Amino acid sequence: VKRIAVLTSGGDAPGMNAVIRAVVRKGIHHGFEVFGVQRGYEGVIQGDFHLMTDHSVGGIIQHGGTVLKTARSEAFKTEEGFAAALQQLKAHYIDYLVVIGGDGSMAGAAKLTEAGIATIVVPGTIDNDMAGTEYTIGFDTALNTVLEAVNKIRDTAASHERVAIVEVMGRSAGHIALMAGLACGAEAILLPEEPLDIGTVCERLIKSHSRGKLYSIILVAEGVAKGFDIAGEISAKTKFETHVTVLGYIQRGGNPTATDNIIASRMGAAAVDNILQDNVNQLIAWQQGQIVALPYDAAVKTKHGIDLSIYELAGILAR
Ligand code: F6P
Secondary structure (H helix, E strand, O other): OOEEEEEEOOOOOOOHHHHHHHHHHHHHHOOOEEEEEOOHHHHHHHOOEEEOOOHHHOOOOOOOOOOOOOOOOOHHHOHHHHHHHHHHHHHOOOOEEEEEEOHHHHHHHHHHHHOOOEEEEEEEOOOOOOOOOOOOEOHHHHHHHHHHHHHHHHHHHHHHOOEEEEEEOOOOOOHHHHHHHHHHOOOEEEOOOOOOOHHHHHHHHHHHHHOOOOOEEEEEEOOOOOHHHHHHHHHHHHOOOEEEEEOHHHHOOOOOOHHHHHHHHHHHHHHHHHHHOOOOOEEEEEEOOEEEEEEHHHHHHOOOOOOHHHHHHHHHHOO
16 A cells, blocks of 8 residues: 655645645545654654544644644754655655645755655645745635734724734735735735835825825735834824734634635645656646646746736725
């Protein structure tokens, strides 16, 4: 019987559990033994492999986080740690390793591939910043969480006539800020990809204030600036009252949306389908509405930047 191991690595993201469930149940359906690895690459190094059953992934699809736990393993980046991981995969007779995670996790899988281990990566991160794929599992849930939070913040900002600055996650990318900004009708969106001069933002605020708009929502991607620094600059330049909310881990957890669980279930199943065809060392990716598989070296060359037309649209609509 061939063996698949599955792990989650890097930041947790809603929908990861649905991927684990799909890999386990589809794997078992096709006659594989499926092992769960605890704490990502850290667990590989420690030999933390556990045989999974249909039952062991019951009741998890609706939860955020990852039942396998996750880690950003520093040990795996060392020569000794990597060698230990290889040794453990061989000692447990693992034929295929499915890695659920972001860019860093894919780099780890690609390194294992070079060392002769067959791997498949399923994209999971709230940031949607992965090369090779237009979608990463967890993004939709995070967007909806930001939208819900901003809707609440807006009530208070409007009641008190304040400039509400909301700092959102995204690592060095602005996907969350941009799409949530469009969805919630933010007056300004600050992104690392398209630096907006704070003087311009203040002019815009003053202009809309003079037209009778007495409160505003500004979304700041963590990759461009700290919300508190932006607030300081805005209140110094405009004298408007500001308030900062750093959404933080609120936007990383929570029950996955239908979109995330559907894509997660399909991508987890696609990982097993590719294994069945021995089409390994591939990223399961979302391209133009389709689930495809592409080799890691092709994936890393396909950068996933922000869509500038959406940024322009958000600017036009924010009046
Ligand atoms: O990748 C997900 C993410 O939440 C990023 O948006 C953020 O920059 C980073 O992880 C924070 O990482 P940590 O797990 O160390 O808090």
